[in-house]
Amino acid sequence: MPDRSRMLGEILIDMGCLTAQELAEALEKQKEKNERMGDVLVGLGYIQPEDLTRALAEQFDMEMIDLDSADIDPAVVEMVPAELAREHKIVPIEYDEDEGILCVAMGDPLDLYTLDNLRFVVNCQIEPVLATRQAIQDAMEKFYGLQEHQIDEMIQEFTQNDVTFVDQTISAGGNDEITADDAPVIKLVTLIIAEAVKSRASDIHVEPMAERLRIRYRVDGHCYEVDSPPKRLQNAIIARIKIMAKMNMAEHRRPQDGRIKLSVLGREIDLRVSSLPANHGESVVMRILDKESVMFGLDQLGFHADDYRIFQGMIKRPTGIILVTGPTGSGKTTTLYAALNELNRSDRKIITAEDPVEYNISGINQCQVNRRAGMTFDKIIRAMLRQAPNIILVGEIRDAETANIAIQAALTGHLVFSTLHTNDAPSALTRLIDMGVPPFLVASSIQGIVAQRLIRRICPECKIQINADVPVLKAAGMTDAQIESNTFYSGEGCDNCKGLGFRGRRAIYEIMVMSSRIRDMAFNVDTTDNIRAQAIRDGMHTLLMDGLRKVVEGVTTVQEVLTVAKKVD
Numbered sequence: 334m335p336d337r338s339r340m341l342g343e344i345l346i347d348m349g350c351l352t353a354q355e356l357a358e359a360l361e362k363q364k365e366k367n368e369r370m371g372d373v374l375v376g377l378g379y380i381q382p383e384d385l386t387r388a389l390a391e392q393f394d395m396e397m398i399d400l401d402s403a404d405i406d407p408a409v410v411e412m413v414p415a416e417l418a419r420e421h422k423i424v425p426i427e428y429d430e431d432e433g434i435l436c437v438a439m440g441d442p443l444d445l446y447t448l449d450n451l452r453f454v455v456n457c458q459i460e461p462v463l464a465t466r467q468a469i470q471d472a473m474e475k476f477y478g479l480q481e482h483q484i485d486e487m488i489q490e491f492t493q494n495d496v497t498f499v500d501q502t503i504s505a506g507g508n509d510e511i512t513a514d515d516a517p518v519i520k521l522v523t524l525i526i527a528e529a530v531k532s533r534a535s536d537i538h539v540e541p542m543a544e545r546l547r548i549r550y551r552v553d554g555h556c557y558e559v560d561s562p563p564k565r566l567q568n569a570i571i572a573r574i575k576i577m578a579k580m581n582m583a584e585h586r587r588p589q590d591g592r593i594k595l596s597v598l599g600r601e602i603d604l605r606v607s608s609l610p611a612n613h614g615e616s617v618v619m620r621i622l623d624k625e626s627v628m629f630g631l632d633q634l635g636f637h638a639d640d641y642r643i644f645q646g647m648i649k650r651p652t653g654i655i656l657v658t659g660p661t662g663s664g665k666t667t668t669l670y671a672a673l674n675e676l677n678r679s680d681r682k683i684i685t686a687e688d689p690v691e692y693n694i695s696g697i698n699q700c701q702v703n704r705r706a707g708m709t710f711d712k713i714i715r716a717m718l719r720q721a722p723n724i725i726l727v728g729e730i731r732d733a734e735t736a737n738i739a740i741q742a743a744l745t746g747h748l749v750f751s752t753l754h755t756n757d758a759p760s761a762l763t764r765l766i767d768m769g770v771p772p773f774l775v776a777s778s779i780q781g782i783v784a785q786r787l788i789r790r791i792c793p794e795c796k797i798q799i800n801a802d803v804p805v806l807k808a809a810g811m812t813d814a815q816i817e818s819n820t821f822y823s824g825e826g827c828d829n830c831k832g833l834g835f836r837g838r839r840a841i842y843e844i845m846v847m848s849s850r851i852r853d854m855a856f857n858v859d860t861t862d863n864i865r866a867q868a869i870r871d872g873m874h875t876l877l878m879d880g881l882r883k884v885v886e887g888v889t890t891v892q893e894v895l896t897v898a899k900k901v902d
Contacts, residue, residue: 341370344391350384382465386440390463393442400424400438400468407476411544412455413437415477421447424472426462433457438464438472474560477545518569521562522577526604526619528559530597533837535621535662537604539574541567541614553789553838554662571608571615578606586610592689593619605689622691629671635839637882640874643844644783648672653780654743656730658755664787664840665752666691669726672750673697676724685726686713702728710735718742727751733769740770743778757876758782758845759865762855776847776856784843786876786897788889791822792830796887799823805891809881822887839888841879841898846871 345351390397427436534550578591593604603622688702824834880894
């Protein structure tokens, strides 16, 4: 039973959080303000909110919970309507189906009315636990989204100078007039974009759910939910984004693509926008194309010294094809642009065919694929060859026709860069042959293939040395001697990395140079496994090998490497 005979002040003194003198002063203050003792003590700064909650938990014999670290099932959250949770300042934590008991976090143990009301609404027994009011407020914002007054406060703090639209023809409602009703939504969408850029996000996901509108940012390859606006603003927000991207406002049944140009915090940013009709409304994704984030020198990409020397030699060959392979979002464009920047000189003519042109590079002729106008990859490449280029970039080899024309360009004295979607470097050869490219053309035209993935970097602010996870390291291919002779690190989590232990990303590479033996194997249509084994004998480091080198260098963790690269038997 709770020991309510003990006064709150007495408990706090026993806990060492309060002195008798401070309690006496608080009692005098309480008489003036007619407030609860706990609120008076926190207001005077004598105790912290966490101290008050801990003391209340002891006084009423209740459990105290840390909501920040609690793993709460969204299905449990949906048991309590958002309006009810906000009105009574509660957060559902856990539901015991066998006993029919819903556990909820609250800040006031004396609020029996809330418990009775909640018991009636959800039709089950309620078990209360205590949490700080701020933690409950944060949890409500996380699970139920922001309220209108909170959005207004955010907009008031936001300065319009942070974001400037490059295209001044954008309007609020499809005409040239911006009404007072439109203005808050316009500012809110602008705020969402600005916060994403500040957070180093690569994508903004606007996702309509059944009961709410979810906003997520993709940072370092992982999606994180942020404070969401109310569901009632869903249509207005999506409409505003479509207007900015010059999409068809009347079309809600088909996917659409668009583009937004703006200046954020003094940086020129492009947004590639995609809308997709879904069950609860149009899902919108905005890909943030930041020129500053892609313009790296080759020495900044993360190549190991050996691979850097090999890649430098590859791109300085006068003819042939160099392929960069990997899944979407693996950094292929960044690697290709870094190579083109290295080669971009006044005595060389460089032409690209891209779908779409993501970043404008000074000194390079860039062509946009436009299928409606008949500007496909193969037609652009044919036209390119009449422009007498030295170097050609083909955004992606998607079919046999594009592949054959690119190969013909390479065989007629041009250096050709392109991308291909394969899991590793050796499988790119068999992929081209499977497309229908004759094996002798593959063997004679390809100069080298680079496969790559992106891994998260350990945050430098909270980087700590850890004990080696021997079983995992052995499973990844490291020997006992390598494990014993190296030091391993991890991120502890801090404000700089938002508690994740990682900040930023680095590429791992697999570079296969076409040796005479590998050319013979490609000509004879040998298996990918045999080609890979020969490439390793020739000195190729696989993605996993390069990842382990970065683990040893303290760049990342072995668990992070194993998420994108696997051991090849």
